[in-house]
Amino acid sequence: MDAVASKPQDYKSELKPVWCPGCGDFSVLAAITRALAELGLEQRNVALVSGIGCSSRLPAYTSLYGFHAVHGRALPVASGLKLARPELTVLAAGGDGDGFSIGGNHFVHACRRNVDMTYIIMDNSVYGMTKGQASPTTEADWTGSKLTPEGPGLSPFRPLEMALSAGATFISRAFSGDPLEVTRQICAGIAHEGFSFIHVLSPCVTYRPEQKGWREFVHADFTEPYTDRREAFLRLLDDDGFTTGILYKSQTPPFQTRPKPVEPVSVLGDQFAI
Amino acid sequence: MIRSTVSIALTGSGGAGVMTAGQMLLDAAAQAGYYGLMGRTLGPQIRGGESAAMIRLSNRPVQGLDDGHDILLAFDWGNIDRFIKELPLVPGGIVIADPHHGQVPAVMDQDHHRIVNIPLHDLAKTIPGGRVNMIGLGLIAELIGLDHAHLLDRVAKQLTGKGEQALAASKAGLDAGAEAAAGITGLDPLAEPQPRTGDRWSITGNDAAGLGAIQGGVRFCAAYPITPATDILEWLAPNLPRVGGSLVQCEDELASINMIIGSSFGGVPSVTATSGPGLALMTESLGLAVASETPVVVINVQRGGPSTGIPTKSEQVDLNIAVNGLHGDAPHVVTAPLSIGDCLFTTQWSVHLAEAMQTAVIVLSDQVIGQSRAIIDKPADLAFVGKRLVPERIEAPYRRYAITADGLSPMALPGQEGGMYTADGLEHNETGHPSTQIEHHQEQLDKRRRKVEGFDYGDHWGVVEGDDDADIAVVTWGSSAEPAREAVQRARTQGFKVRLVAARLIAPVPVARLTAALDGVSRVLVVEQNHGGQYFRHLRAHMDLPGKVETYHRPGPFTLRPREILQRILGQ
DSSP states (O other), rough: OOSSSOSSSGBBOOOOOOOOOTTTTHHHHHHHHHHHHHOOGGGGEEEEEEEESSGGGGGGGGGSSSESSTTTTTTHHHHHHHHHHTTTTEEEEEEEEEIIIHHHHHHHHHHHTTOEEEEEEEESSSSTTTSSSOOOOOOTOOOSSSSTTTTTOSSSOHHHHHHHHHOOOOOEEETTOOOOHHHHHHHHHHHHSSSSEEEEEETTTTTTTGGGHHHOOEEEEOOSOOOHHHHHHHHHHTOOOOOEEEEEEEOOOOOOOOOOOOOOGGGGGGGGGG | OOOOOOEEEEEEEEEEEEEEHHHHHHHHHHHTTTTEEEEEOOSSSSOOEEEEEEEEEESSSOOOSSSEEEEEEEEEOOTTTHHHHGSSEEEEEEEEGHHEEEEEOOOTOOTTTTTEEEHHHHHTSSSSSSHHHHHHHHHHHHHHOHHOOOHHHHHHHHTTTTTHHHHHHHHHHHHHHHHHHOOOOOOOOOOOOOOOOSSSEEEEHHHHHHHHHHHOOOOOEOOOOOOTTHHHHHHHHHHGGGOOOOOESSSHHHHHHHHHHHHHHHTOOOEEOHHHHHHHHHHHHHHHHHHTOOOOOEEEEOOOOOOTTTTTOOOOOOOOHHOOOOSSOOOOEEEESSSSSSHHHHHHHHHHHHHHHTTTTEEEEEEESSOOEEEEEEEOOOOOOOOOOOOSSSSSSSSSSSOOOOOOOOOTTTTTTOOEEEEEEOOOTTOOOOOOOOOHHOOOOHHHHHHSSSSSGGGGGGGEEEEETTTEEEEEGGHHHHHHHHHHHHHTTTOOEEEEEEEEEEEEEOHHHHHHHHHOOOOEEEEEEESOOHHHHHHHOOOOOSSEEEEEOOOSSOOOOHHHHHHTTTTT
16 A cells, blocks of 8 residues: 555546536546646545535545535635645635635635645536526526526626635636646646635536537636736736636745644643642 | 621723722732632623623632622722623622712612712822722722732732832722721621642633643634634634644634634644634534534533624523534534533543544533633643544555444544545445435434444533432533532521532433432422523423422523522522
């Protein structure tokens, strides 16, 4: 059991995903395993944390330490794990509903906190597990859901702008149909010291079949990561939501706790002595 | 007559220095060898609202307030009508009023009070740098017979670095106060303290809970501030790093509970502290801790509810949600400290329970014990240090949720070779793989219940005191234990055969232990501080109580006092 795994297959479990044939998440799972193999990380030293939703089923399909938590809470679980066990490589993964709606507050504060971990959002602009409702990234006029027959009527959430303004130090976007790019970004995100946000456009072929056409829309125009927030913001103003590549990287030191292991527990009571 | 205990209330608007003066008095008395405690009642204002320090001193250990105060000293009368009912005086109780603040409010001017006018403000003005605080303290010390030397010592400690002049002003203030007390008679002197046999501590329940958590092995805390639990978090923040741990402030309670689930999954014993509204937010994830068998401890310092309720004041109102708030069948543990000092024991024990059983433990403290300070004998070292069952060697396939006789399955920690598994809130089979199968659901439900209900809680489940041949048992829990204990003691001195049964373990209900503790009684009186009789209903759902069963429960914010419980014991 000492040998370091080196093949993507070694990072997969024997479980068969619950996803629909053609789901973009298969490629993301493959990209995660490929990235871990490329980096030569031992499974036992990597943890993958998720919330609830189609893509959040991902940890069980890996041979890593996984945590399939409750809806929206992947980031705090992952943050607690990383802060308590800084030597581990910690990944968090999930969907747009999990990360931007119910977990939206944690997303903002995880960007601010800049804990050294990598967050992969598989965005398909729909709640798949509950069978096709509008998510925060759904277009305002999408009428495909019985819950919002006239469309959600809200302006779509803009994840990259949000991440940038909240303080994420690594921001990128990829298309699941380009698994090599997803792999490259995951490798770069893991290597980055700080909170890495990877926005993956991952089509839902069941409730948003039109997303099969995303291949035609994506364009790899985030060519060189900005290190200046102002430039990154300006670039995002021209983003059509389909620009891929690494947008932004900064060298802000990651948040970490600084324990000072100096005293035995027995001395703590002294402060109460009369 | 010599009295064994004396109670003093100091009131005034925030900024009048009420709490500082109160703690100086308590500490000085402790230095002199007395036991005692100081409770506090505060208005909702951020600054400058009404406040009162409630101090009780005694020559024997005491951790609960008395029925009424012997002396009430008002530094001013700000909003006194709002909270005077929380500050009852004994018949003939002395009210010290300062004419500088105008007429004594009608609410104070009652037949059974003795109003004494002392010009605290004017006296302070006669001393360069003089403070009203010191005049008041000198006066109180003189009335109860507390040597000034101890007060001066505390003042000197507080004024370190502020120069001789400040100290001289304080001393002059104390002397002036003592002189002003000369004309006040009718208060029996307090008995001399008994010789000290060991070390003593001055500690609040909230600090004690923090210390208990660390002593139990906690090294990580995720925190979101909420009254009246914030003190625990603020105590842990500087103290956890001293022992190699850490505390992180979170964006909300959803984050704090989930962060400690993450850190505990990583193998680090973890805690958070909150109060009712925060506990409500945490309950979904407490269910995750139960289902994924990840140990966590939540210290819930109860306050008046429902909703935002009365945030600064006490009530034992979260038993229902702590016991029943989790969705699904989710067996877990609920404990409650029985006194200010017991916050240490119960929290440390709770960490031990959480780690040993790989489950969630909710500790139900409350404002009255959390934010009160007591002088206690230095607690003995406790053996409880969280010890998790971790596999020594793992055979493939690793079965994280293996079905075992006691329900406990060895828990691999990230980094451990061969132990990789996915912790899941989804129902799962023994390996942790999600499953909807009938037999997997049944066997996992069974194992999670078995480990909690079959655990040996030993004698720590509660305290049983009083008469072996008691006719009456007073059954209570948490912070109501101290007033109930005093009521039982008084009843026994009157010749009644009474037993106190105070539960530290709320869930699972220790039915066999309670049944044994109630053996032979013909009357049971269940006592607690809430409107709904939550513990009474909880007990009745799990067991039959012997004989004639009565319940005495009332809401806060006026905390339970011995006399009202005594009256119920006596059937009055």
